[in-house]
Amino acid sequence: MKSIEIAKTPTFNVEQTLECGQVFRYGKTERGYVVFSLDHYADISDCGDSYILESDDTEYFSNYFDFDTDYGFIQQKVQDKGMVSAAIEFGRGIHILKQNPVEVIFSFLVSQNNHIPRIKGIIERICQGLGEDKGGYFAFPSLDKLAGAGERFFADIGAGYRAAYLDRTAKFLLDVQVEEWGKLDTENLRRQLLSLHGIGRKVADCILLFGFSRCDVFPVDTWIQKIYQCEYPNATADKMSELLERRYGCYAGFVQQWLYYFKRESERRHLNAVLC
DNA sequence: ATCCAGGCAGATG
DNA sequence: CATCTGCATGGA
Numbered sequence: 684m685k686s687i688e689i690a691k692t693p694t695f696n697v698e699q700t701l702e703c704g705q706v707f708r709y710g711k712t713e714r715g716y717v718v719f720s721l722d723h724y725a726d727i728s729d730c731g732d733s734y735i736l737e738s739d740d741t742e743y744f745s746n747y748f749d750f751d752t753d754y755g756f757i758q759q760k761v762q763d764k765g766m767v768s769a770a771i772e773f774g775r776g777i778h779i780l781k782q783n784p785v786e787v788i789f790s791f792l793v794s795q796n797n798h799i800p801r802i803k804g805i806i807e808r809i810c811q812g813l814g815e816d817k818g819g820y821f822a823f824p825s826l827d828k829l830a831g832a833g834e835r836f837f838a839d840i841g842a843g844y845r846a847a848y849l850d851r852t853a854k855f856l857l858d859v860q861v862e863e864w865g866k867l868d869t870e871n872l873r874r875q876l877l878s879l880h881g882i883g884r885k886v887a888d889c890i891l892l893f894g895f896s897r898c899d900v901f902p903v904d905t906w907i908q909k910i911y912q913c914e915y916p917n918a919t920a921d922k923m924s925e926l927l928e929r930r931y932g933c934y935a936g937f938v939q940q941w942l943y944y945f946k947r948e949s950e951r952r953h954l955n956a957v958l959c
Numbered sequence: 960a961t962c963c964a965g966g967c968a969g970a971t972g
Numbered sequence: 973c974a975t976c977t978g979c980a981t982g983g984a
Contacts, residue, residue: 797965920966
């Protein structure tokens with residue numbers, strides 16, 4: 684196990700980055716957070732003026748946390764006189780994680796029409812049931828294990844009607860080189876994802892953003908719809924996504940994540956944020 | 960208890 | 973093209 688020090692800056696906050704809804708395998712500790720990705724783990728503790736990251740693979744996580752992107756620059760580019768700036772001020776420390784595409788595909792298949800606490804539980808039980816025991820935690824399962832589990836397994840651990848999606852997707856991906864999909868442009872990659880059973884526009888866009896670092900997509904879920912229903916009263920979610928992608932271009936994914944976190948946290952904390 | 964959740968597939972106007 | 977419905981489950 685190795686450890687690295689991460690300087691604290693205004694544009695990186697571990698709590699905001701992990702709690703903003705892009706990742707589900709993490710937990711709070713006394714001094715910070717633990718996060719799991721594939722078969723790796725990282726423990727990040729708050730040491731006042733810096734973070735200490737302890738991990739089995741510190742290089743994996745220094746890429747995972749996306750320290751090379753200039754978030755201050757992006758925040759300056761997209762600022763406005765309204766809710767985008769308000770959302771940035773609230774979630775200034777969010778980074779978009781560079782997660783494993785396969786893990787993201789399964790995570791966001793589970794996420795549809797579901798609450799985040801329950802999503803976390805379902806994914807955790809998938810790891811417990813099929814993942815390698817790493818001593819203290821379970822790895823995300825291999826495609827072999829996922830494909831061999833059967834629909835019953837996913838139903839039994841509480842995946843609900845998504846069990847069939849998980850089973851079919853696992854069996855399909857067994858014969859595919861998902862890593863090759865990274866070479867496709869966003870439009871063709873989205874088309875590929877949409878051809879899978881259980882993946883629609885919103886789940887595809889989350890996979891594009893969180894699993895393939897396509898920051899030019901703007902996933903539209905129920906929270907984002909609430910934000911924009913005043914401005915686009917008769918636009919479907921798909922249409923809304925197109926319009927917002929066009930408006931924010933290569934920064935769309937970042938803007939979306941700041942707005943999502945702001946809206947959801949405001950509701951959760953019963954703040955009466957002005958969002959229309 | 961009733962509503963709703965980081966929606967989607969399939970069926971029907 | 974747009975709109976409607978059923979879906980499994982459990983947190984609030």
